[in-house]
Amino acid sequence: MKTKKVGIIGLGHVGAHVAYSIAVQGIADEIVLVDQNESKVKSECQDLIDSVAYLPHRIKVTVGGFADLGDCDIIVNSVGNIDLLRGNNNRLMEMDFTIAAVNGYVDKIKASGFDGVLINISNPCDIVTRQLALGLKLPRGRVFGTGTGLDTARLISALAEQTGIDHKSITAYMLGEHGSDQFAPWSCVSFRGKSLDEWAKTDKRFQFDRDEMQKYAIGAGWRTFSGKFCTEYAIATTAARMVHIVFHDEKQILPVSCELCGEYGESGLFVGVPAVIGATGAEEVVELSLNTQEKEKFHHCCEQIKKNMEHLKEIK
Template sequence: MSDFKVGIIGLGHVGAHVLYTLALQGLADDFVLVDLEEKKGKLTAERQDILDSTEFLPHRVNIRIGEIEDLGDRDVIVNAVGDIAALKGSNTRLMELEFNTKAIASYGTRLKNSGFNGILINISNPCDVITKKLSDILSLEKGRVFGTGTGLDTARLKLRLQEKSGVSAESITAYMIGEHGSNQIAPASAISFNGLSLFDFEKAKGIKFDLPEIEKDAKEGGWITYNGKFCTEYAIALTAARLVRFVRYDEKAIVPVSAPLEGEYDENELFVGVPAIVGRNGIEKVIEIPLSESDKKRFHDCCESIRANL
């Protein structure tokens, strides 16, 4: 396996699982881990835990603890800082806004000055706001900074459609778009079953989907996880690892991510969850899916919510 260098900023529940998933799947073999000074003990523990497992892996893995300045040579950086405890008692990812904006302000310029010119994938919430702020600080070429956005919510949407239709999720095309939060939407115009539109599939099967209810389940499913154990970890880590794979192998996959809009969907200067082509250079093209007039309005309402948070 050739060298592929990954940096992870923030080794909480999600960051640690991103490290484990990437190492387990052989998607990277050289890691630098960075976190706050007071969390160095946890960094040491996570590094040791993964290294202890490498004897059972079919490939070599090198992991070291470093500083922001050590990330300049990374092919990909996963930003996973956060204060997950801040979400307790709420139903909004905005509760992490203050902590995460202060965090990236403390190291963003340092990362830029390190000479980093790879791809940065942001997990930290609120994803669209933090991704935009990181992009502004780093000033990299368009597309080299993006967020996981509505990717996990989309996976949840497809699983709900699978449950209701009896059709494998792999045969379903669907997207959650807009804000990675309570305002995201599932446009009916983007849902198809191996080429059959939602309407045509309903007619062929003699069924009727309750799309508002399915959309609600897709948006709120993450809170079932969080409220039960006060963190989310496995699914979001796999979401991030999949994006790393698309970059490493230049897969040019069309997936929903928090992407920069510069005129697409009649929006500008925002990062919003939309389908995009992801490959070696990060986001290579934003894909504009057709929206009904009502979904256009709902999408623009999402964008206004993101602007307000910015």
């Protein structure tokens, strides 16, 4: 039986919790930890080994280098410098650091012979995911990012609290840039097949301020950051869930940052949209039936991402 192997690049707040989530849930058989801080990564490795000692499953955790990622089925990229966000609410502040870091090791990942699926967490997610995809040159879909996945979860949780409907019965998405320009396409929100607009005609629970709820979903991460100066648990479990989905070829539709090649009338960029996630990554972009206003918002998001892409020319 083939073992399931995951490599994690970057053992900061998020990367360490991704490793922990994968380990304690028994999602993988082996985890390889890669980080430039040798003492930190060794300590994380020992802590992870200790954490699974009393669990019913076994998992091998090792410290490695980029050359050790070649036989991984999945890599999770979580390199970043969260301290750059102190005093501002702009994920783009991380771009210069993160892109420079990725440019420094993407060729090493490629040289290792890696031929699996890479899931990117690092911000700005859409920009970094594209940079990794360009460097690795894997087939389309094999590199994707968590994108608006967690923001969507926050939106659904808010809808559940507002309406009293269980979150598993709600279909909703946040689309666009993983940042302040993302938006909720309300025309696509439904509760087991009945649209939000239909519910709102007769039920006051569904007659809420949509702009305020969208604002809440976008800003939730910053509320977490404001008190602890990092976000870790939610994004880590989101990434671990995506790893599980890929390993089990679940074909689940999730909002992720993936490449558009004509879908939604856009090409040449990575952006948050629903996609079918399976064994080979983001296997199919799902095009929602957006109304005219929502289409305009989506294209605005894409234009903002393209502007950010222009800044890449200045980063070495």
